[in-house]
Amino acid sequence: MGYGDEILLTGIVKKAYARRKRPIAIGRHGKNYLNEVLWGEIFDNNPKIDREPGANAIWVDAIKGNRPYIDYHETATNTEGKVFYRKFRPEPGEIYLSEEEKSKYPQKDFIYIEPNVKGSFGGNKDWGFDRWQEVVKRLPYTFIQGRGRRLDGVEQVDTPTFRDACALLSRATGFVGTDGGLHHAAAAMGKPAVVVWGGLVGPDVLGYDTHINLRGEGVKSCGNHRPCEHCKEALALVTVEMVVDAIETSKLLGNLSQRQTRPVECA
Numbered sequence: 001m002g003y004g005d006e007i008l009l010t011g012i013v014k015k016a017y018a019r020r021k022r023p024i025a026i027g028r029h030g031k032n033y034l035n036e037v038l039w040g041e042i043f044d045n046n047p048k049i050d051r052e053p054g055a056n057a058i059w060v061d062a063i064k065g066n067r068p069y070i071d072y073h074e075t076a077t078n079t080e081g082k083v084f085y086r087k088f089r090p091e092p093g094e095i096y097l098s099e100e101e102k103s104k105y106p107q108k109d110f111i112y113i114e115p116n117v118k119g120s121f122g123g124n125k126d127w128g129f130d131r132w133q134e135v136v137k138r139l140p141y142t143f144i145q146g147r148g149r150r151l152d153g154v155e156q157v158d159t160p161t162f163r164d165a166c167a168l169l170s171r172a173t174g175f176v177g178t179d180g181g182l183h184h185a186a187a188a189m190g191k192p193a194v195v196v197w198g199g200l201v202g203p204d205v206l207g208y209d210t211h212i213n214l215r216g217e218g219v220k221s222c223g224n225h226r227p228c229e230h231c232k233e234a235l236a237l238v239t240v241e242m243v244v245d246a247i248e249t250s251k252l253l254g255n256l257s258q259r260q261t262r263p264v265e266c267a
Contacts, residue, residue: 003162003181004206005067006042007188010049011091012062017048025053028061041163045096069205075223083223085205092187092208101167105157111141111252112169114177116148124200124224124231125178127238134240135176139247143176144168174252176243179206187211192251194243199234200224212246214238 009026016024025032032053043049050057062068074084115132117125129149136143136153145151146159146168159165166185169175175186175193179201186193193211197203201221203213216237222230
């Protein structure tokens with residue numbers, strides 16, 4: 001599973017833990033997914049996950065092959081490489097960062113921006129590097145980003161792991177980017193966010209009410225993981241002006257300093 005799915009899973013575990021008042025095992029038919037497959041780094045330090053379930057364990061099956069937002073019957077019957085979605089509303093997950101992880105990045109006033117997207121979706125989540133550059137150009141605030149292609153005028157901080165990226169995000173006033181692992185991480189840490197959505201999947205399935213979700217009017221989710229003109233056209237409906245206005249009117253700003261103040265200093 002990807003980082004976003006792992007964070008979604010911690011939200012499901014959180015709800016089950018609140019009902020049952022005991023750690024929850026993750027798996028299927030009594031088989032511990034975390035031991036038999038991989039212990040994802042998102043689950044580190046989470047006291048609500050049962051790593052060694054016994055005979056009376058309480059199980060949650062929301063793993064690969066049973067993700068709660070995917071209609072597997074419809075997905076299995078199509079031949080176009082598309083995913084079909086169920087009605088779903090995510091519960092913000094939980095990420096338990098250690099004090100050592102958090103202290104790696106000092107507390108500063110900045111917005112975490114992520115212009116890069118992973119390539120497993122055929123480019124269908126890529127809003128466009130030039131558009132992100134224009135957003136930064138138009139606003140006087142301090143932006144920083146992690147690894148990847150760097151925006152001009154943005155501080156870049158080394159984030160070797162996703163947990164490092166989450167630790168950096170924990171120090172930010174909020175997040176700006178496309179839907180993915182970091183927008184789920186922002187929700188898990190109670191951070192405001194401005195999130196750009198295209199035609200692959202929408203905020204009606206994987207978005208959070210605490211975020212400003214930007215999507216073109218009337219866009220429908222196609223679920224296409226192959227390069228898709230519909231997705232490109234849907235992303236283009238979200239303009240630079242929309243993102244700039246959303247940042248200016250959102251809770252991301254907090255007490256943000258202007259860019260001409262001392263640069264962010266990070267490890």
